[in-house]
Amino acid sequence: MKKLSWIASGWACALLLVLPILALLFSALSADGDLFAHLADTVLSTYLANTLLLVLGVVLLSLLFGVPTAWLVAMCQVPGRRALQWALMLPMAMPSYIVAYVYTDLFDYSGSVQAGLRALFGWQSPADYWFPAIRSLGGAAWVLALVLFPYVYLLARASFLEQSVSLIHSSRLLGSSPWQSFRRISLPLARPAIMVAVSLVAMETLADFATVHFFAINTLTTAVYDTWLGYGSLATAAKLSCLMLLAVVLLIAFERRSRTRQQVFQKSMGHEPPLRYPLKGGLRWLAGFWCWGLVLVGFALPFAILLDYGVRYFALSWTPEFVRFAGNSLLISTLTALLAMGVALLLGFFRRLDGGIKSLIPLRLAALGYAMPGTVLAIGVLVPLTALDFGINDVAQWFGLEGPGLLLTGTLTAIVFGYLVRFVAIAIGSVESSLGKISPSLDMAARTLGQGAGGMLRRVHLPLVRRGLFAGAMLVFIESMKELPAALLLRPFNFETLATHVYQFVSDEMLERGALGAIVIVLVGLLPLIWVNRSLDSQGH
Incomplete structure (x- = not known):
């Protein structure tokens, strides 16, 4: 029965994570x-x-x-x-949109490069010279x-x-x-x-x-x-x-x-x-x-x-709103990383318990979301969650109660679920790699000592995979901090993350007001690069 519960949990988790793709295909075939x-x-x-x-x-x-x-x-x-x-x-x-703004500001017609060329050579209008269009x-x-x-x-x-x-x-x-x-x-x-x-x-x-x-x-x-x-x-x-x-x-x-x-x-x-x-x-x-x-x-x-x-613009940038937006990004990224750790550990351990080819299917299904662009994933998430919201409100009205409104799409549920579908593959890969290094003899020894599946996971596997689990969670956290397209479509009303906050200023061509948030995103994004470089350092010398 315990093994059956692991199997049911693994398949249920995988089907939930693949639901946006199925909903997207179903919605595309509709009228x-x-x-x-x-x-x-x-x-x-x-x-x-x-x-x-x-x-x-x-x-x-x-x-x-x-x-x-x-x-x-x-x-x-x-x-x-x-x-x-x-x-x-x-x-x-x-972030690419930061680089886009910087070079647009430099190379556009009113930018410092073209203005300097006009001043140097005495050009008066665009008809006097040719310069490649950055936009x-x-x-x-x-x-x-x-x-x-x-x-x-x-x-x-x-x-x-x-x-x-x-x-x-x-x-x-x-x-x-x-x-x-x-x-x-x-x-x-x-x-x-x-x-x-x-x-x-x-x-x-x-x-x-x-x-x-x-x-x-x-x-x-x-x-x-x-x-x-x-x-x-x-x-x-x-x-x-x-x-x-x-x-x-x-x-x-x-x-x-x-x-x-x-x-x-x-x-x-x-x-x-x-x-x-x-x-x-x-x-x-x-x-x-x-x-x-x-x-x-x-x-x-x-x-x-x-x-x-x-x-130069620190006083204008460091506001209570900036602190709140940074807190929003921290909250969403932390929730996503913790959920990704749990899902990866569940699916990875289920794969190890079963060992057959069928147990590999949930792992691969759960990882499909990583290949989906953020905007596509957001649409796939909105389709089932919107239907569930309408269904919950209809049931409440049928019982004569006031509907809860946008219980899923109007809260953090949608954005956290979208991030989880998009980035859980990173955690799965990290945990799968760590579990693959554990000798099967340790499983047999734990069984001999009377440990069930839960005890074996808690006392044997979890201490051995904690480093890979932490590395996967860290990468999920960082990717969630940087994610923009899914955040733009899935965020609740009047809710901003650092990425959407910075992009709003970039869209308004006011990067100087969003520079502080951009610096935070870049510094967080440097963490996995340091880790990757350390892993390759022995080869590069």
Whole structure:
């Protein structure tokens, strides 16, 4: 009976977490297709084209920034290489809409760069010179690539470090130059890792709302947001969300297919002294300029401007409202992290108790939400919770009682549930990895000593997985602090988080008032990067 209760709890939890996806598909098949047909006849093709071009642009720029940088840091003696190993990950902590505002303020027509050029050369109007428009599809792709290229850098660098040095030495003995060794050996061997990074970059680009909305670029993400809040059509928003969900599924399928078609096995992988190509003269300084330039434009310059705004406008920013919004973010993120810990531990232990292939299904179902963009997930959460709210009020009226109103969608329930569906996969992965390192003999010993499933979890597994459990909870907490699209759609009335607070000022082009909140978000986002760098540090030396 006790094992049956674990099975029932595991499946119930997994089905609850997959409910938004099922509700989204069901709502997309419902009626109210007039608005969707109108969008299909008028602007849907523009949304699709802009989304495709944006994804392609961000992916290509991320490859251009990430792959050469990863190879230089992993395989060459670049100036400041030890510091570059972690510095090149810093742009991941910077929200893309903050970077968008900073560079719009610098490069727009009224910005300091163009104003300085006009003063220097005596230009009077835009007709006198040409300057690339930052508020464009290309500008959005450039900004997103500055924030997302560390995905490519991180995975490609790890792959280069794991490659067998003997293969590269053999290619050099056969007359290949360092460039030819990179093109013929290192790059093909790193292709599976690079494809994983490309899929992550593409999914993050699909999920981005704030940057494209700030640049007034119509993509599928903004279409979902505008259709729900502008037209009030949940069914049409669900149909558009399904298009994005289909794109995500295709990206995942493409990434997995690209990996299965290439299998490479290396001898002595990771057990050889690292290879470092010496760079001399201008080539050495060019490589250093390229790598440190990416750190400068991707993180250092935007963060320096944020610090300047934060200091100068501290008195205006540090208000009771700011403290309340920070408390809201702290509360929601903490609740989400605690629930994610409980769900991950439940599903992971259920998988360990059962051990069969069927017990893996709840784990995979519960993790599906991580692949969903925030706006799509929000629509999927709103559909069932809104139906439950109406049902609860109808039942109350049937009994002659006053309905409780928006009991679920008008409280923290919706936003916490949405965050949990989106980020529980992080905690599941961390707990699953920690449980996999525990020897089955410990389970048998606990059984021999008369411990049931609950006692075995409490006295054996929980002490051994607490570090992985804490790491997963920390990552869920940080991602919840940064989440914006889901918060915009799921937050209760008159409720703000730090992310929505900062974005409101960015939308009004008043970043200086929201700089303090942005600094807090960036500093919190640095924590997982420090952890990742420490885990790779032994490989990078």
